Amino acid sequence: MNLNFDHVTLGQRVLFGSGRAADSLADEVARLGARRVMVVASRSEARVAQAVTTHIDVAVFHDDVAPHVPIAKAESARAVAVDKAVDLLVCVGGGSTTGLAKAVALATGLPIVAVPTTYAGSEATNVWGLTEAARKTTGVDDRVLPVTVIYDAHLTLSLPVELSVASGLNGMAHCIDSMWAPRTDPINRALAAEGIRALAEGLPAIKGDPQDVSGREQTLYGAYLSAVAFASAGSGLHHKICHVLGGAYNLPHAQTHATVLPYVLAFNAPAAHEAERRIAAAFGTGTAVAGLSSLRATLDAPRALKDYGFDETQIPEAVELILPVVPDSNPRPVTATDLEALLRAAHAGETPVL
Structure with missing residues (x-):
């Protein structure tokens, strides 16, 4: 090619x-x-x-x-x-x-x-x-x-483990979103893949020993790569969703990103074969969803938007706010029904469905 x-x-x-x-x-x-x-x-x-x-x-x-x-x-x-x-x-x-x-x-x-x-x-x-x-x-x-x-x-070092996990998964969201964002290209995909690898190595080290400087260095390194990739690739579906949720409902930034990410990945992965393979390879797993799920389990990551103040009654309004800003470049079309299902699953903390 x-x-x-x-x-x-x-x-x-x-x-x-x-x-x-x-x-x-x-x-x-x-x-x-x-x-x-x-x-x-x-x-x-x-x-x-x-x-x-x-x-x-x-x-x-x-x-x-x-x-x-x-x-x-x-x-x-x-x-x-x-x-x-x-x-x-x-x-x-x-x-x-x-x-x-x-x-x-x-x-x-x-x-x-x-x-x-x-x-x-x-x-x-x-x-x-x-x-x-x-x-x-x-x-x-x-x-x-x-x-x-x-x-x-x-x-x-003073950043608590729970916040370190949420913040690091925010960086992971930058990486994964960069794989299919509007301006994605081979360079920022490569940076994003290395960012995924570094974050997947660093975050469990922090979880295991919060004073492990090497784990925190890997996580900082991965977070930097994630941001460079994101700056080049632009905001994909994940970030459009989280920006609306954060601004409209004052949800905590890192925890919102950490919670929503697996649902967006599960939604897009079947329609983004090359990106899915890159993400899976960076995790060292058979599939991208399996890699992220395994990491999240290890980290005891944030699971449900309801835990951070998002009320189920707000979902219809959130769908109306998100739908107009969904990027045309998203790997698969996004309907109001899709967004409602995604937000309801993320609200409840259900297992993401491909």
């Missing part, structure tokens, strides 16, 4: 090294010539943020962070950045923190240095998201892509 594709690689510096975050950040601040640094970190990440920024001068710490980046939080953070004459944003935390920094960068053009403490992957994409009136809007803009990402597995 002849190869014919159009691939865009995003320009970003990645510094990966356990125990090196504070030194790496100081080096980057100096390299960028920043004088007025705004550090974005939630209150729960305050101690980590203080440790990471030990070697730099900080103009302002901003901790008004919330999931799904409510527009009011974004506008408040933008005002702080302007008022303090900030010339560099440093975000320390997970997807919500990175998302808020992106919202500031979208409006101001300020560069971002991201220091992730979870496996969300937002730090490696040029995708932004804002929530207003219970509706989440996403977009793509190179201004929000962090110029540098600093990965330090030591910063994830």
